[in-house]
Amino acid sequence: MKHSFNIQKTKTPKPKPDPDTLKFGKTFSDHMFIMDYETDKGWHDARIVPYGPLTLDPAAAVFHYGQEMFEGMKAYRTKEGRVQLFRPYMNAERTRKTNERMCMPDIDPELFVGAIKALVDVERDWIPEKEGTSLYIRPFIIADDPFLGVQAANHYKFIIILSPVGPYYDIPGGGMAPTKIFVEEEFVRAAVGGAGFAKVGGNYGAALKAQARAAEMGCAQVLWLDAIEHSYVEEIGTSNAFFMIDDEVITAPLLGTILPGVTRASVIELLKKWSVKISERRLKVSDVVKAAEEGRLKEIFASGTAAVISPVGELKFKDKNLVIGGGGVGPLAQRLYDALYGIQTGTIEDDMGWTVEV
Numbered sequence: 325m326k327h328s329f330n331i332q333k334t335k336t337p338k339p340k341p342d343p344d345t346l347k348f349g350k351t352f353s354d355h356m357f358i359m360d361y362e363t364d365k366g367w368h369d370a371r372i373v374p375y376g377p378l379t380l381d382p383a384a385a386v387f388h389y390g391q392e393m394f395e396g397m398k399a400y401r402t403k404e405g406r407v408q409l410f411r412p413y414m415n416a417e418r419t420r421k422t423n424e425r426m427c428m429p430d431i432d433p434e435l436f437v438g439a440i441k442a443l444v445d446v447e448r449d450w451i452p453e454k455e456g457t458s459l460y461i462r463p464f465i466i467a468d469d470p471f472l473g474v475q476a477a478n479h480y481k482f483i484i485i486l487s488p489v490g491p492y493y494d495i496p497g498g499g500m501a502p503t504k505i506f507v508e509e510e511f512v513r514a515a516v517g518g519a520g521f522a523k524v525g526g527n528y529g530a531a532l533k534a535q536a537r538a539a540e541m542g543c544a545q546v547l548w549l550d551a552i553e554h555s556y557v558e559e560i561g562t563s564n565a566f567f568m569i570d571d572e573v574i575t576a577p578l579l580g581t582i583l584p585g586v587t588r589a590s591v592i593e594l595l596k597k598w599s600v601k602i603s604e605r606r607l608k609v610s611d612v613v614k615a616a617e618e619g620r621l622k623e624i625f626a627s628g629t630a631a632v633i634s635p636v637g638e639l640k641f642k643d644k645n646l647v648i649g650g651g652g653v654g655p656l657a658q659r660l661y662d663a664l665y666g667i668q669t670g671t672i673e674d675d676m677g678w679t680v681e682v
């Protein structure tokens with residue numbers, strides 16, 4: 325089904341930011357998408373309107389009990405000037421699972437992707453052209469019932485905003501920079517039965533403390549461990565984690581605590597296609613350390629929309645500083661980055677059928 329949306333254009337377009345100094349998530353485009361939900365009416369009044377502040381009742385449920393969710397994806401401009409999305413239906417399906425967990429209303433994937441396409445189409449000029457830049461897409465849903473009872477709301481807003489972003493790494497000519505990661509043994513991100521598989525605000529607010537402590541130690545992110553034994557590796561900050569020991573690539577299984585990344589799924593599919601051994605299984609951090617000390621830990625890297633692939637150069641575990649793969653960018657991380665980024669930006673042919681043109 326093709327959806328049509330009411331479009332109200334801004335009378336005061338903003339100047340486009342300088343592509344050389346773009347920071348992540350600081351500049352927003354001229355328009356946003358908004359759609360309302362009411363229990364009796366379903367989703368309705370889908371519209372694209374000038375970007376601006378929202379007016380919400382101070383009692384709105386989202387402010388008090390965090391009934392909300394978000395997504396993250398990007399639109400890329402190819403050299404030929406085409407605009408494409410990367411696997412947006414995976415974000416749509418993830419949204420459905422998140423909403424189900426959060427007692428929020430379902431959204432038809434065609435409506436979800438259709439809304440993104442319509443907004444990106446209106447904001448075509450906001451997709452920067454420079455190498456490494458893209459247009460970050462942030463869909464989110466908030467419960468806006470003015471009611472202080474702890475219960476699922478009857479009113480929601482689904483909103484999409486867009487932000488032109490620069491390259492993730494500040495490296496002339498592009499490419500990746502290895503990061504230093506702290507193994508977090510005290511704080512946990514998510515337990516089985518919780519909402520770790522969903523992009524819901526509470527998971528991120530509760531992670532800030534660990535991230536701040538890692539930053540104090542000169543680390544870019546934390547490596548999260550499981551919530552019960554504090555011994556199995558889960559994720560790196562807000563990205564999925566991969567460990568290459570000998571010839572096997574290992575990533576944590578989806579048991580409800582891990583965010584099922586679109587990039588993670590794509591990495592797994594590429595590794596299978598390349599006949600690289602990939603296992604979704606539990607892995608103890610002590611086995612990672614042991615492999616590193618025996619010289620069998622070849623690479624660690626993280627995957628996510630923001631950086632695509634982020635190699636880990638150093639792991640800080642208790643008082644040990646383990647240098648991974650000589651501290652540089654591993655060959656597998658590089659190969660994955662080139663393949664994924666190439667497909668996303670159209671410099672290599674999309675033989676996986678992953679891109680959707682706007």
Ligand SMILES: *Cc1c(COP(=O)(O)O)cnc(C)c1O
Binds near residue numbers: 588
């Ligand atoms: C968003 C996110 C990821 C990566 O998901 P992608 O779909 O690949 O961007 C991984 N872990 C967490 C905790 C996240 O929030």
